[in-house]
Amino acid sequence: MPIRLKNNYTHFGLISIILHWLVAISVFSLFIVGVWMVDLGYYDEGYHQAPFIHKSVGMLLFGVLLLRLIWQIANPKPAPLSDKSIEVILGNITHLTLSALVFAVCISGYLIVTAADAGISVFNLFEIPAMITNLEGQEDLAGIWHWYLALTLMLLTALHTTAALKHHLIDKNDTLTRMLGGRGRGTKN
């Protein structure tokens, strides 16, 4: 069986799978680093380095999100594996909200840093210019939104993970394994 890059109506292709887990790992790491770095003192080693990495990864993540969005539009969406319509609806709402939240967290973070018209350097390789600047209280408001949106995102991620595990362990369907590239157990294909 050749490696499938694109989705079909029953399975995710390799590119969708990679993009999904890339976003998942990035979001989780960004959250952990973010929570940790804001309490660093002036003389701590990571005082400059941690925010630099957080911002660089955050901006790269935004690029990945755009690619993922394009890829999702250009690909068929594998059909849900649950036959309970409430689960399908809740799943769809959760997925849409998760996607919107990751975008919103990225944008709010960007608005903090660029509030005084400074660009964001991505690992010193290139710079994302400031575009929206000097709004009244911009860095403070964006900071509040960045935190609460990130918190909501993590809570919803917990729900998303729990649901995936529930489908895997209790419903015993391929929801989780097909996002890991598994061939599936043949159910609901």
Added chain:
Amino acid sequence: MMKLFATALLTLLLSFPAYAKVEVYDLDVKGAHASIQFKIKHLGYSWLFGRFNKLEGWMSGDQADPSTSKVEVSIDTSSIDSNHAERDKHLRSADFLDVKKYPKATFVSTKVVDNGDKTGTIYGNLTLHGVTKQIQIETKFVGQGEDPWGGYRAGFEGTTTLKLADFGITYNLGPASTFVEMMLFVEGIRR
């Protein structure tokens, strides 16, 4: 009758020349001709400059007796601006100014001493970060006169040095950065 009363009042006022001479000036914050700047050592290697963008206040005085002068200034602490969004956000947080809890810093003069040669010392109470302490501001008179638009203006500059810990700001910026120098450049328009 009203006219008579008005004339009497005017005569009364004019008979107290000292009172009539006290002039009140509002700081020209609309035209941004009043500013409060600060500088603090960065690691001991250089100076970081910043300012407060929003303030208001007035000053009053009798030119014949500068020691009767008074000054009151109120600063919007959230208007701190060091030209770096993330730093400003940090300066507004509970680590420094805690602007949610202490949105205003105020200075109210208690005594003005004329040191001659257009200089003076203003003593007064500064309330910053919820702490009120007496400070002194070394002041220099810059100039005064009519402006081209029918008003009358006077301007001063002043400096004072604050120990951050005196005002309960104890975030560790290093041993070279425990004091901040405040610089005031204020122009008032006569009421």
